[in-house]
Amino acid sequence: MSETVPIDYVVDDDASFLTGISRLLRASGFSVTTHSSAQDFLTQLDPHTPGCVLAHLQMPRMTGLDLQSAIARGVNPLPILFLTGRGDIPSSVRAMRGGAEDSLQKTARVIEFGSQRNWRSMV
Amino acid sequence: MSPITILWSMNASACLTLAEINFLFWCRNRKAWANLLFFVTATSTAAFAFCELWMMQAHTPGEFATVLKWGHVAVWSLVISLVWFVWFYLKAGRLWLAWTVCGLRTLALLLNFLTGQNLNYREIISLGHIRFLGESVAIAEGVPNPWMIVGHLSLFVWLIFTADASVSAWRRGDRHRALTVGGSLAFFALISSLQAPLVFWGFVRMPVTATLFFTGMVVMMSYELGLEMLRASQLDNKLKESEAGRHEIEERMRLAVEGAEFGIWIRDLVQNKIWATDKWRKLFGFPETERLELDKILKRIHSKDRDSFSSILEKAAGGDGSYEAEYRVVLPSGEMRWIGSHGRVEFDGSGKPILVRGVSHDITVRKEAEQETQNLRRDIAHVDRVSMMGQLASALAHEINQPLGAILRNAEAAELYLENASPDLEEIRAILADIRKDDQRAGNVIDRMRALLKRQNLDKRPVDVAELVGEVVALVGSDAATRHVKLEVAVTDHLPRVRGDVVHLQQVLLNLIVNGVDAIEETNPGNRRVSITTSLDGPQMVEIAVSDSGPGIPADKLASIFDPFFTTKPNGMGMGLPISRTIIEAHGGRLWAENRPEGGASFRFTLPVAEEATPK
Numbered sequence: 001m002s003e004t005v006p007i008d009y010v011v012d013d014d015a016s017f018l019t020g021i022s023r024l025l026r027a028s029g030f031s032v033t034t035h036s037s038a039q040d041f042l043t044q045l046d047p048h049t050p051g052c053v054l055a056h057l058q059m060p061r062m063t064g065l066d067l068q069s070a071i072a073r074g075v076n077p078l079p080i081l082f083l084t085g086r087g088d089i090p091s092s093v094r095a096m097r098g099g100a101e102d103s104l105q106k107t108a109r110v111i112e113f114g115s116q117r118n119w120r121s122m123v
Numbered sequence: 124m125s126p127i128t129i130l131w132s133m134n135a136s137a138c139l140t141l142a143e144i145n146f147l148f149w150c151r152n153r154k155a156w157a158n159l160l161f162f163v164t165a166t167s168t169a170a171f172a173f174c175e176l177w178m179m180q181a182h183t184p185g186e187f188a189t190v191l192k193w194g195h196v197a198v199w200s201l202v203i204s205l206v207w208f209v210w211f212y213l214k215a216g217r218l219w220l221a222w223t224v225c226g227l228r229t230l231a232l233l234l235n236f237l238t239g240q241n242l243n244y245r246e247i248i249s250l251g252h253i254r255f256l257g258e259s260v261a262i263a264e265g266v267p268n269p270w271m272i273v274g275h276l277s278l279f280v281w282l283i284f285t286a287d288a289s290v291s292a293w294r295r296g297d298r299h300r301a302l303t304v305g306g307s308l309a310f311f312a313l314i315s316s317l318q319a320p321l322v323f324w325g326f327v328r329m330p331v332t333a334t335l336f337f338t339g340m341v342v343m344m345s346y347e348l349g350l351e352m353l354r355a356s357q358l359d360n361k362l363k364e365s366e367a368g369r370h371e372i373e374e375r376m377r378l379a380v381e382g383a384e385f386g387i388w389i390r391d392l393v394q395n396k397i398w399a400t401d402k403w404r405k406l407f408g409f410p411e412t413e414r415l416e417l418d419k420i421l422k423r424i425h426s427k428d429r430d431s432f433s434s435i436l437e438k439a440a441g442g443d444g445s446y447e448a449e450y451r452v453v454l455p456s457g458e459m460r461w462i463g464s465h466g467r468v469e470f471d472g473s474g475k476p477i478l479v480r481g482v483s484h485d486i487t488v489r490k491e492a493e494q495e496t497q498n499l500r501r502d503i504a505h506v507d508r509v510s511m512m513g514q515l516a517s518a519l520a521h522e523i524n525q526p527l528g529a530i531l532r533n534a535e536a537a538e539l540y541l542e543n544a545s546p547d548l549e550e551i552r553a554i555l556a557d558i559r560k561d562d563q564r565a566g567n568v569i570d571r572m573r574a575l576l577k578r579q580n581l582d583k584r585p586v587d588v589a590e591l592v593g594e595v596v597a598l599v600g601s602d603a604a605t606r607h608v609k610l611e612v613a614v615t616d617h618l619p620r621v622r623g624d625v626v627h628l629q630q631v632l633l634n635l636i637v638n639g640v641d642a643i644e645e646t647n648p649g650n651r652r653v654s655i656t657t658s659l660d661g662p663q664m665v666e667i668a669v670s671d672s673g674p675g676i677p678a679d680k681l682a683s684i685f686d687p688f689f690t691t692k693p694n695g696m697g698m699g700l701p702i703s704r705t706i707i708e709a710h711g712g713r714l715w716a717e718n719r720p721e722g723g724a725s726f727r728f729t730l731p732v733a734e735e736a737t738p739k
Contacts, residue, residue, distance in 0.1 A: 014525045014528075014529065015605065016525070016526060016529035016557060016560070016561050016564070017525060017526075017528050017529040017532065019529070019533070019557060020528070020529040020530070020531070020532030020533040020536065020557065020561075021528075021529075021532045023532065023533060023536035023550075023554060024532045024533075024535050024536040024539070026536075027536045027539035027540055028539060037644070060641060060644070061644070083528075
């Protein structure tokens with residue numbers, strides 16, 4: 001089994017945010033793929049590539065929570081980190097119960113953001 | 124007295140009586156030429172009856188000859204009056220024949236005085252006596268005057284003229300008159316024109332009895348004229364009755380019009396005169412004596428309504444003729460009232476308008492109530508929107524967090540790039556451009572929210588539908604393209620402009636197109652289409668439809684999609700469609716949704732055509 005580079009999968013329906021966050025992650029030295037919807041991500045997911053998912057919680061049709069359960073049922077149960085536009089506590093609670101690593105506000109400070117990315121070393 | 128004297132005298136007096144009646148009738152009604160001609164005929168018959176009676180009782184040939192000579196004057200006036208009676212009464216006959224009869228008879232009269240003892244005899248030599256009706260009467264014996272043939276000829280032509288006129292009248296369908304007048308005249312003309320030559324040329328020994336035949340004509344003519352006079356009097360009675368009826372109808376109309384507070388006006392386009400009821404004058408503030416002119420009336424109409432009223436009148440004259448209008452009238456006192464009027468234009472045979480009739484009434488109370496309702500509705504809508512503020516604030520936070528988040532990540536990325544020894548300036552420039560774009564996006568969100576909360580009046584102007592669609596499609600075009608949705612626009616050519624607030628209409632159209640694009644994302648990539656089509660919905664409305672190739676609206680949701688807060692989008696507020704509908708209804712149009720038979724949903728709305736003065 002060849003050494004594969006872990007990938008950050010960013011899933012967000014907002015194109016601007018997608019560009020911004022992928023720039024930040026790349027500048028921080030991560031490999032990034034971007035997906036404008038949960039469906040798009042699921043069809044392109046390689047079953048063997050490690051990594052983590054950064055998903056927007058509130059997306060049209062298939063939401064972040066829907067994506068979470070789809071990943072959990074799949075062959076490549078990647079860890080998932082949620083991004084929210086507003087502090088939606090009930091959704092965040094459900095996300096955490098569903099096994100999310102954490103849920104972060106999109107406007108969270110970079111330090112906070114960076115520290116939450118540390119779990120990746122555990123993979 | 125002898126029977127002959129009695130018979131001829133009775134004949135003569137009967138004729139004179141009938142003559143008198145018809146003469147009096149003519150005096151009252153100078154256009155009754157048939158009655159005047161009858162008077163001449165009957166008088167001439169009476170005169171000739173006396174001549175005949177005299178001749179039958181003559182004592183000397185000279186006396187006989189003289190009476191016969193003067194008798195021809197009566198015959199002349201009789202024939203001439205009969206010719207013209209037929210002409211006037213039957214309204215038929217050949218004019219040249221009529222003049223021929225008159226000419227020949229006048230010639231005969233001249234010959235009567237210029238040749239021989241009279242027209243019939245060159246010389247009466249003796250008188251014979253025969254038994255006639257039980258008594259002895261005188262008959263002439265002498266040399267016939269050959270010029271007599273002119274007299275016979277005139278009677279013969281007269282016979283032809285009368286027969287011809289009767290046939291014409293018969294063919295025309297005037298059978299009764301043709302038979303009674305034409306037929307009887309022709310019959311008696313035939314007998315008298317047969318008897319005269321037989322007697323005067325000496326073939327038959329009998330007195331001349333033309334009076335009997337002439338009286339026959341007079342009786343038939345009198346019978347006809349009597350019927351005519353009877354009919355006239357019946358007609359007169361009927362006319363009086365119908366006039367009474369008309370008066371009654373007018374009275375009822377007047378009551379109805381007064382009761383309904385209607386003002387009526389009539390404009391005669393040919394004589395350029397305007398007539399109006401007192402009520403109408405009161406409505407428009409014109410004193411009862413003032414002469415009405417269109418310019419003066421138009422000046423009373425509120426300046427904002429004047430042009431549209433004029434164009435409505437013009438349209439009515441060019442179209443089916445009827446019009447309906449509501450406008451404000453400003454009285455000289457400064458008082459303003461709303462008038463509702465409807466009317467009809469009358470055209471002549473060639474389609475040229477000749478008359479306009481209109482009914483106007485005061486609709487101020489109704490209009491004020493409508494205005495109040497509208498204000499109330501606007502207030503309620505405003506309250507609704509204010510109570511939604513909590514929802515909006517939450518939505519606002521989300522909407523703004525999106526661009527703010529993107530700005531933050533971009534800024535952080537840029538900082539990291541700048542820590543490099545040789546920073547990628549291209550990338551940093553791109554980041555800065557994105558930051559500016561997201562900043563504007565956040566600003567737009569705030570502007571939109573502010574516009575929504577602000578109580579706005581619609582600024583309605585004529586809007587070009589093609590331009591409206593074009594601008595909105597340009598706005599969402601790039602977004603649709605990145606989502607692989609094809610926008611198809613099919614705008615009908617020469618569509619009239621609609622009346623509306625362009626900013627609000629853009630908002631509605633934008634909302635519908637974005638909804639369509641959102642709905643489509645689940646369908647297969649090969650068939651991602653949103654089409655915007657326009658059409659004319661009757662002469663007064665334009666319909667704009669936004670249809671998508673998405674999954675359509677579930678049947679159980681179709682009824683509730685326009686309810687506030689109804690949404691199928693996780694982040695939707697459920698406000699787009701209700702607000703869109705409110706906007707369209709404030710424009711006087713409708714907005715509804717339906718599923719297309721070929722799949723996908725279709726949102727349609729109508730807008731009223733702008734009333735624009737038609738270019739002349």
